[in-house]
Amino acid sequence: MDSNDSSTLGLGSREIAELRQMLKGSLILPGDDLYDNARTVVQGAIDRRPAAIARVANAADVAQVIGFARQSGLELAVRSGGHSPAGHGVSDGGLVIDLRELRTLTIDPEKRTAWAESGLTAGEYTAATGVYSLATGFGDTASVGIGGITLGGGVGYLTRKYGLTIDNLLAADLVTADGQLVRADAGANPDLFWAIRGGGGNFGVVTRFQYRLHPVSTAVGGMLILPATPDVIANFVAEAEAAPEELTTVANVMAAPPMPFLPPEVHGKLVLMALILYAGDIEAGERAVARFRALASPLVDQLHAMRYAEIFQPEDTSFRPATVARTLYVDRIDRAAAGIILDYLQASNAPLRLAQLRVLGGAVARVPVEETAYAHRQARILVNLLSIYNGEVDRPVRQAWVDQFAAALPHQTGGVYVNFLDGAGRNGIHEVYPGETGQRLAQIKARRDPDNLFRLNHNIKPM
Template structure:
């Protein structure tokens, strides 16, 4: 976990930055009234202080800011529209690029493609595409920035049917470390295009993404809530793994929040929340969802059955907890969760006193596994499940105290040493090597050397240049 950093780099003059960019580009400096709000990032509790925050509205303005930072020897950090649990979008002492002004959407309905700005959220884009009965697969939360989730891979509610977000990425407009604006796709700068699909923000600032769109007018999905037992945890994971590719299930095992749709007597008790999405033929939905409902019945009955026909974009709700909170967590890959591991998981969730603690289990396979492991910079195609164990606390010191608990539980559930970069709460080399093992690491370092030899873009799960 990282919530502060030591700015060991030259200071930036806001005046000289404004002169370089021109009066039309907003620059927010520490002495300005709006600085505190501009540097705030969800979730709260992150106290980073960038030297200046730039709010560009197009690629040339981004390029000018990158050239200024490069010439000044100052790190560039990038906020792509959503949240950053450990504050990578506003690193201490950096020139922070807030891309939320790059939020345009251009949809080619007949061609089934879209160009979208690097600062738009997954929810905003999905609602725009949904008006045409179309969708690009993202995660399970509308508040994430398209840039962050795409560059790390993108695992969500359509993954088993349509693949990861990177599998629908057709091209990108990128500002590189030398301040040039380039277009990349399978035929132009192909090594950069390969690296952008899973390699994170190591290679430049993506100002626009070109996505494939798929016909997804409505899905059948929502939350199926049931009592947590070793049998129900293992049973939901097994049912999701055995389901047809049209069904994707994200399982949360956690104390039930005090939400009005959850029976009062279950508030604070550990439950299984199966967030499911069926995107296959509507008349096959009941059969596909029946095994999940059977698990709930065997556990004593569903506490909430919210599975219903709905637009895909409506399932992308929620986000990180609000307020001044700090998270610590660990991601892992596994082939599944048996009843013995599930029993240990429940014991640990009951024994922990963190204000919020959870294990999230995203069942993979399907279209995710159909892509060769070396086709993109996401190499974990054969994994059956990606998980994440997290604890949330009101401040950094308290959160740090839960790190041993998080590490131990993730260690018990994991199989192998790999990790998913979008769930990493640590930007160090160990996290990067876990996300990018073997030949993927070597190739990423080579691409980094060619496009960012000085490691200007290091506010991420960093891959150093070869």
């Protein structure tokens, strides 16, 4: 294919030359060797073909692409790690700002702060800060980009002890819709600083973040797999709520995959596959995780003393399942709720389906709700329901299952977590940003991006 074929690109050769000349970084076009890799995101259902992908080298490049998008009218996508469940990191026929080359990390171990460019992943950041026995909380997946997870809130292994990622954000440099590079912190552009702490990518393209670092060196953690029964699930959640704040769990109730360390007779049976991390003293951590081991005879017990960074395990980045999901908050998982979870999982034949349960509280709940754009500070348990599907014929079947599953769960408290939303549109933006939070965000959007240039996201429309 001729990479300058305007009928294919939606861009003429003059526009391509103009855009290429603007950039210190590289421009990737259809037909280029890097194109298919550059347009690939984690959500396997996404197969979009952008007109051009700008792999930017600095903030000035970002400003140039933003200006070009405004002038051309092309849809603009922003990619950091490509983990958006809705595939917001790539546009069909539009422009992509690809941040992956922005990878500078400057650590100040004495002040316990770090400036990190937004192309870094959680695993890369954590490994580098771990050299100093310091950490900032970023989810639970090594390959997730720090940009998206930060802007949406950031729920991860250090959440209960040190809060969401946004609770440890000190400042950000971003390019706004008018192409200006601005600093947002408590003193400079405080409205913008408030909005980007939970409001997603609606307000600009962040090129680097300044984070607070915490002393985190030793830990006890890993995978614990237990048989899934109503009592085990309910008691697991109760133990997670009662545990010291140093301990965080991610409990996946699911059909056991054919992992080599699982007995063959367990494959396909419902299990509780938990990732557990106690970030602190080894002896105290061993006591804390022992309570989970005692819930049932473990099928797999990989809990062990480690350095914190070890919890981010290597991943198979070629695994890109097509999935549908629903996310919600509940205030408890009792035995009845656990029974409903098992009934729905048993009724489905999807090769991968799960109910993920994350106990929150702790440091998250101690931040006043008006302090950031994350509006669900008092939510106790975050639930994510997910199913894989095989092709467009299968998709509505699996979507109906997760929708019915979500509706059946008791003890719901309202609201959803923006970073877990897919593109199915079952949750309205008012559920993410209710009441005064949503109104304030819409007002800031009207001032900062009145034309809604940054719309390929869970969009906040200008008021």
